[in-house]
Amino acid sequence: MSQETTTDLYEVTMALSYLQEGMTRPATFDLLVRDLPPGRGFLVAAGLEDVVDHLTSFRLGPEHIRDFATALHRPAADLDPLLGLTFTGDVRAVPEGQVVLGGEPLLELTAPLPVAQLVESFVLNQISHQTALASKAARCTLAAQGRPVVDFSLRRTHGTEAAHHAARAGAIAGFSATSNVAAATALGFPATGTMAHSYIEAFGEEEAAFRAFARAHPGPLTLLTDTYRTAQGTHTAARVLRALDVGDGSAIRIDSGDLATEAQQARHILDAYGLGAVRIVASGGLDEYAVDRLVEAGAPIDVYAVGTRVGVSSDAPALDSAYKLVEYDGRPVMKLSAAKVTDPGRKQIHRQDGFRDVVALADEPPVPHSRPLMHPVIRNGVRLGTPPSLRDMRERCAADLRTLPDEARRIADPAPLHCSTSPALRELSERVRQRIQDAFLRPGNGR
Missing domain, CATH: 3.20.20.70 (Aldolase class I)
Structure with missing residues (x-):
């Protein structure tokens, strides 16, 4: 089974349309878990290495085009625009083993829009599944x-x-x-x-x-x-x-x-x-x-x-994870659906003592006495540095678990920790929201 074709069919149809429309400018997607499952006070980030391996080797060859064409019941020639696509983008992410909170991005991916769309399913699958398992396992470590x-x-x-x-x-x-x-x-x-x-x-x-x-x-x-x-x-x-x-x-x-x-x-x-x-x-x-x-x-x-x-993380086998477009061609975008609102723009997480995390715009100055959680792992399609060792990931997780507030560490009825957003991010969200609402109110938009 090909990893390149391990994607949902609608990713293929959207990518093909983007190519036909010439929409190949850089797009930035956030991968986040909106809300923690019941019984979780925190999450442990995992799955990044499999994502990095996938993205840095991603290339659509003739065999993949044939598979896509078969799935769509179309001639392979119709999907030729996809042939040869590779991942040439950038990824910033929270390192594996780091404790993270609901509502903050675990990974940010920027790439030409068709490719960023095609890799969504694989990236979301790996991060979601492995983060759910690592979070369950960390709770076992705490309990023991x-x-x-x-x-x-x-x-x-x-x-x-x-x-x-x-x-x-x-x-x-x-x-x-x-x-x-x-x-x-x-x-x-x-x-x-x-x-x-x-x-x-x-x-x-x-x-x-x-x-x-x-x-x-x-x-x-x-x-x-x-x-x-x-x-x-x-x-x-x-x-x-x-x-x-x-x-x-x-x-x-x-x-x-x-x-x-x-x-x-x-x-x-x-x-x-x-x-x-x-x-x-x-x-x-x-x-x-x-x-x-x-x-x-x-x-x-x-x-x-x-x-x-x-x-199987039996009590919380799935996470409320999402991979959402936050910027296209330099234009911040957001989703306004009920209970699924997303914040626009590229971001950074600033962690202060006590897990007082602030999600801010990527170009904002650091929050005082904080450290950034998201780090570059891929630039221009190439891995940065050497893969982290298992020991590095274990030590990172152990250090976070030791300092985790008691209410989040509890096994029974933990209180989930929450991140906040910076004033600049809130201001951008309101500005983009207003722009979208104004566009809906224009004559000819069904009103």
């Missing part, structure tokens, strides 16, 4: 309060690309490992895993399974103890770990039942065997809400493995 969190989501995400995004988002948000080998390899990130209940069942009894696993994997070991009865399985695991002298760094995993109670009992059993260094890993339908309850209850769980609910 310093305990390791690992990604177990591969088997139930909406496709393998989505699973890679989930593993990457977790890595950015502070997870310690993923079960997804391909993602771990691509990211240079630790892979982790234990065994399935089917492994225990295949041997018929737990001790034989644990000893066989130890022969194949000399340690440290993580043994799954809840296939039959967790307490019984923990006793068996403790005997095996002590007999083989592989307790240091090893763990047991509990995947079902009342995890707080089961973990408490398991901790007593392990300690009675002198295995205080053996950790307890919990899994089984966990997300930030469940992790938060377990941590607050004092459950002796050392590692949290989160899967389906985090990998």
Whole structure:
């Protein structure tokens, strides 16, 4: 499947019309999330690297024109004006891992109007999906309060690309490992895993399974103890770990039942065997809400493995994101639809302490004691600098999460943070609004 043709059909029809009308001057689009979903006090920006890779390699060849023509039931020659289009524009964006607020642009793209339109669907898809996942993962990190969190989501995400995004988002948000080998390899990130209940069942009894696993994997070991009865399985695991002298760094995993109670009992059993260094890993339908309850209850769980609910961001699977034209050929434009008003013009986000963000025009002087959040990443179709490392993104996210106001950090009923707009941006918005309204009131405009 071609990434160039991964676009909505109306992007193609609009781009073709723009070319036929000679409308090829620079257009600037903002990508933003208008309002945060319920249960979110903040977002974590993600997906930019995939966008940069896509834009810097974007080129429409004959095979893409044929696909567009087939979709439109038209001769390929009709779409020849699209042939050879490349991305020659500029992108400024919030770096991945940065905490962002509703209503502020995550990305600003400026390019000839037909190309800026054609890339909309891909850009919006990548930023929206990965930002939703990174925001969910960051909340898991906060809920765990310093305990390791690992990604177990591969088997139930909406496709393998989505699973890679989930593993990457977790890595950015502070997870310690993923079960997804391909993602771990691509990211240079630790892979982790234990065994399935089917492994225990295949041997018929737990001790034989644990000893066989130890022969194949000399340690440290993580043994799954809840296939039959967790307490019984923990006793068996403790005997095996002590007999083989592989307790240091090893763990047991509990995947079902009342995890707080089961973990408490398991901790007593392990300690009675002198295995205080053996950790307890919990899994089984966990997300930030469940992790938060377990941590607050004092459950002796050392590692949290989160899967389906985090990998699909089950409580907020979609963001109210938009990619809106804010300037064409130097003319600021805006949308006035009810509940979907957009501010015109190129912008910058100025962050002050306490996440007091001000969205201003790009050419305004900086807000005192602030720092800009949007940075150039592509100029004239060429990537600027080297790609950021995963470590850079993790450190950026961790720093923001540490200083996030308590009301936004809360797992239950967080209070979303809000940005403000500068007086100059508000004045421009009012001026453009008035210009549009005056145009509608002219004779011959249906009034």
